[in-house]
Amino acid sequence: MTRPHPGTHPGVPEQPTPVAGGTDHRQDPGGSHHPEHPHAPETSRAPGHPVLDEFDPSAAADRATTAILRDTLYGEQRGVIVDSPPGAGKSTLVVRAARELAAAGRPLMVIAQTNAQVDDLVDRLARADPELPVGRLHSSDPEPYDPMLDQHPAVRTAARIDDLAGLDIVVSTAAKWAWVRTDTRWPQAIVDEAYQMRSDALLAVAGLFERALFVGDPGQLDPFSQVVAEQWAGLSYDPSASAVSTLLAHNPELPQHRLPVSWRLPASAAPLVSAAFYPYTPFRSGTGPGDRRLTFGVPADGSAADAVIDEAATGGWGLLELPARHTPRTDPEAVGAVAEVVRGLVTRRGATTSERDTVAVPLTPERVAVGTAHRDQAAAVRSALADLEVPGAAEVTVDTANRLQGREFDVTVVLHPLSGRPDATAFHLETGRLCVLASRHRHACVVVCRAGVPELLDAHPSTEPVQLGVTVKFPDGWEANHAILAHLATHRVRC
């Protein structure tokens, strides 16, 4: 009944094969822990010092991709599941798989979860192969798709599936696909962000395809329902659960792959995020220490905000700690501190160097993001930025964890979900929320938080009722929060 991780399933024997990214994803390059011991040394191993002994990230990623494509194109099974940690090249994989399937003459439907994801995928496909005929099925609302798609000559857009007949690839949202009625099934589908798709959404579209490749990140926010769905908890097809958990409950024999390398997260972040959120499916960073650099042309002015920016520029993480206090959600001091950090980031002439660029690239406001737990907090940060009259502040992305999923920035500033709270509710403890917030950056992440969160966590152990038959998710938010905070404490600047 207890499963160590949403991506794993019992019944598959552990294989000692040391191939990163193989079908059994419990194996561990470090070889140090076991699913029965969630408190294995992994979490206490000092992050920030990855052992890159003879680990070739590109080769490992290539091996994983090759195995995935082999199973997808030539495998016997109707489904293939790919778990992808943050920034591991999931979109690249989807584009590559789509092109190879099209080249093999298999008409393909691609199911994504939001219109923004669909537009982004179509754009990537068209850029990768401008000749490839791609259909973008859209709703009949005004402005149903991003107008940038119109510049791709091979992309056809339509609100009716009949107008896209004969195209190699048709892409749309799960919600739109659910309205499609057809007599002939697509031989192949790709389901993107499958862990964020609800089981009932998959039920509505699964009749449209014969086989499918399911790609997603098990560590991000789970799908949810606004109404109580407890009566189905524990059923294999609980409509409010994620599509992948239903799929695996009914088809435990499906091959499961994972992408072993995060190309987004820097060497300072990958070990911590891997240990805190993916303890049984570890991954590495594609870059080593020193491959990425963040520097500032304007020296610190002695303020706490500048000090934490410098700390984050050196160590990849920064914790700006405010005095302990119970506050409303839109804590004015914490919101103000976030705005000050953003001001420092965009006015101190920051520059980044990375494996992509040989020369330093200016850190522009659109490469900076602020992440919060609630919409009103995001709104408060936006208006605080406007009040500070920070130049370019309008280009800084300020949004909730839900809306930052799948996005990437150079530097992120996070208002900690538990900052100033008197209680630790399931919402604020959700593992996926913290994981999204802590894994959007290529260079550095600054967390703004009131002191006292570890004590708050100790006063509020997880007390969610246990439901029979429901996968127990490890690590729980309580443990993940402790792991992150313990590491952040070494990068602390007090306000």
Add this chain to the structure above:
Amino acid sequence: MSLIVTLARMEALASGRSQPLATVRHRHLSERPMVFVPLTTAGEAGAPLGALLGTDRAEPRLLVVPQPRNRDLRFAFLAELAARLLPHLESALDDVEHEQHGDEESELCADAPQLLVPNQPGVEFVRLLGRSMRFRRTAQDDPDAPHPVPTQVPLLGRWLTHYGERSRVPGSALLLSMTELLGRHWATGQSQLEDQHLGALLGWVAASDRDVEARDPAGQLRWPPAGPATDPAFDNHLLAPAVERYDADVPGAERQVRELIAGQLRPAWEDMWDGVELLRALPEGRRVGERWKRDRYSYTHHRDRVRAGEPPQPRRDDAVTAAAKLASREQAQARLDAQEALDDPLAMAARRLTGEAFAGEVVEVTPAWSEGKRPRPRPLVTVRSTDLPYLAVGGRAHRELPDGGRQSAELAAAPESGLFLLRLVSGMGRGKEPAPGSVPAAGDRVCWTLFEHSPRGGPGLPDPEDTPWTHGGPPVLGGEADSEASGGTGTTGGAEPHGRRLPAAREAAATDPAAGQADTAPDRVTTEDYL
């Protein structure tokens, strides 16, 4: 909890009296509700101990199980409960009206019986009673079955199951709990957990001073809880000795158990009717009737299923039914939230505070038309508001027109903080000029919502027999196939241990004797069946 509810609770705490959370009543309240106050036996999950029920405050009917562990007495209780409840639940079957939907005419019961219980555990108990009664065998089903029950018992089980399931639909009113009803309309200064105690909640709302924790010199609560669970001090010191005397055939012992249980139920009975009167004093919200009509449809559909001779509701929903229920409940929740806000300025205030609506004064109206061969009116309306909606340029807002129609607009610009330039895009009739009254004038107060007023339903789902491979394929008919037999998926923890039936409305069993037999065969018997 919204900001405005938090404020109301703090005000209630400061003043010592409940504060209103609504200006109208948001749930249907029947003329003649059936009030049902059940008690359960401690340590015997689902073993009824007694109940007070009735539609007349002056004439409660007391049912008691003098020895709850005696199965014959328990069945006698269920038979009597069926004899009392069923006439009420079946009282509205034949008074029908007709509704026209396009070419189709459908029959709709003119009213539906309402069931009121004290609290959420009471609703759960109704569900549990339904679960334990609907599969009971009658002598007609199987003359050799042990413990046959009167035909009314499984029938009541099906009705209670239907009412219990319907109560999960947001905004429904066939089965309601009094604590939930009162809690929706008044805020108290105690915690939400304490609000589950009907007596304590009414102490705030009815402004009567009562100490629900006070005990008499014998250690008994002066204000017993409203069930289904009883107070342990009552169980240990009064009930257990009385039941022992009953077991020992002491004369008068049964009467004594009855009096004890009646004493525990009486205060809750009075509180229930006090609550009904408090709620009756509130005027009904404008859209409550529309929601009640959905309840009447639900009642009518269940009547039709029973009359068609369909089997009882299955133990577990199949994948398609579960998904369909979830979708319809999410739609009902969105509809309820929208309708409550439109019916009630206090509910709208909560939405305005969360940035989902804004109200203000029209400061300027500029006539404008769309381009094209047939220009349509697209007037620009500038609204000044101190609210802070999460509305970006291009975003949609909706409002109710004075004649009840709906109008949508999109934000064309937000020239300065507190000013919203809206382009009206609908609700202005078919002509070149907007219909009278459809465009606000300068000085008018308007309220726009960012949420739609009647949320649309989702796309259809496959038929259960077309359940795709991702969800385990079509459900198994009959009760034979278990997880081991269907491929060893039992270790996943999710595979259902019982075979399932197709939803009754869709299956062809009625005309196929073999399938019909499989359908009337019981599911595997579990301990739950002997509750």
